[in-house]
Amino acid sequence: MRRMVAETRLHPADFILPAFVREGVGEPVPIGAMPGVVQHTRDSLKKAAVEAAEAGVSGIMLFGVPEDAKKDALGTAGTDPDGILQVALRDVRAEVGDDLLVMADLCLDEFTDHGHCGVLDDQGRVDNDATLERYAEMAQVQADAGAHVVGPSGMMDGQIGVIRDALDQIGREDVAILAYTAKYSSAFFGPFREAVGSSLRGDRQTYQQDPANWRESLRELALDLEEGADMVMVKPAGPYLDVLARVADAVDVPVAAYQVSGEYAMIEAAAEKGWIDRDRAILEALTGIKRAGARTILTYWATEVARTLD
Numbered sequence: 001m002r003r004m005v006a007e008t009r010l011h012p013a014d015f016i017l018p019a020f021v022r023e024g025v026g027e028p029v030p031i032g033a034m035p036g037v038v039q040h041t042r043d044s045l046k047k048a049a050v051e052a053a054e055a056g057v058s059g060i061m062l063f064g065v066p067e068d069a070k071k072d073a074l075g076t077a078g079t080d081p082d083g084i085l086q087v088a089l090r091d092v093r094a095e096v097g098d099d100l101l102v103m104a105d106l107c108l109d110e111f112t113d114h115g116h117c118g119v120l121d122d123q124g125r126v127d128n129d130a131t132l133e134r135y136a137e138m139a140q141v142q143a144d145a146g147a148h149v150v151g152p153s154g155m156m157d158g159q160i161g162v163i164r165d166a167l168d169q170i171g172r173e174d175v176a177i178l179a180y181t182a183k184y185s186s187a188f189f190g191p192f193r194e195a196v197g198s199s200l201r202g203d204r205q206t207y208q209q210d211p212a213n214w215r216e217s218l219r220e221l222a223l224d225l226e227e228g229a230d231m232v233m234v235k236p237a238g239p240y241l242d243v244l245a246r247v248a249d250a251v252d253v254p255v256a257a258y259q260v261s262g263e264y265a266m267i268e269a270a271a272e273k274g275w276i277d278r279d280r281a282i283l284e285a286l287t288g289i290k291r292a293g294a295r296t297i298l299t300y301w302a303t304e305v306a307r308t309l310d
């Protein structure tokens, strides 16, 4: 009877797999703070994409990890057609075609030597408008490399409008924008820093939201929609279910939530210690995110969970 009356069901198509691809490695590199997640080689990434598609997962969100020597102040590797993210986009598209939605993280932090999501002014502050120019170019390069969807995650003001214009200018009205709309300055991104070999010192408090606030999420939401977002995201997911529910109530576009690295790490760590039932905790966390209003969930467990659902 519980099965019959359940209001929330998980389905493989609910999930997007975030995946890391690292330049210049011969073997996948395990990420210590995210047991079970690796920095992929180009080959192992292709395999992971095929496995996700076979499990019925909807999409894959790619993050590039360049060689340290290729990081610079402008994040040039992020717009180089031969940069690791662009190479990986082409690899994955060649492998899966349209069987899996191929998405690209559109942000500079993986490619800058200072680790910020944008470029800096002469006083070392993130320069919003100079960053927008970099994002416009990045969107075009990612579209050329085969991204079906771009995911701007840098929280710069005006980023969605600039990216939409840049894509339209090169005739890519077909590339959709998944906007990281309500992204909080969160401690739960901790393990991700290791995952992308981040060079960041300091924090992102000047451009990411304050965990104390939900109103500004609705303001960010209105702006993103006006500027042309096709889908919107709340991130992290678990600690922000109230924000997610409010955003889902307020819009008629698809809403995504990102269960981030720290949410993943907490369950894996507690399970490793035998303090929690891992599989039940994973399903409960994901069900809660969907119940709160997410149409789509980005989760590092995407393929594993999708396989258990069909």
Ligand code: PBG
Pocket: 105, 107, 108, 109, 110, 117, 153, 154, 188, 189, 190, 191, 192, 204, 259, 260, 261, 262
């Ligand atoms: C920025 C970006 C971050 C994450 C996704 N995109 C890091 C940040 O904003 O500090 C975090 C994802 C996670 O923690 O799983 N490119």
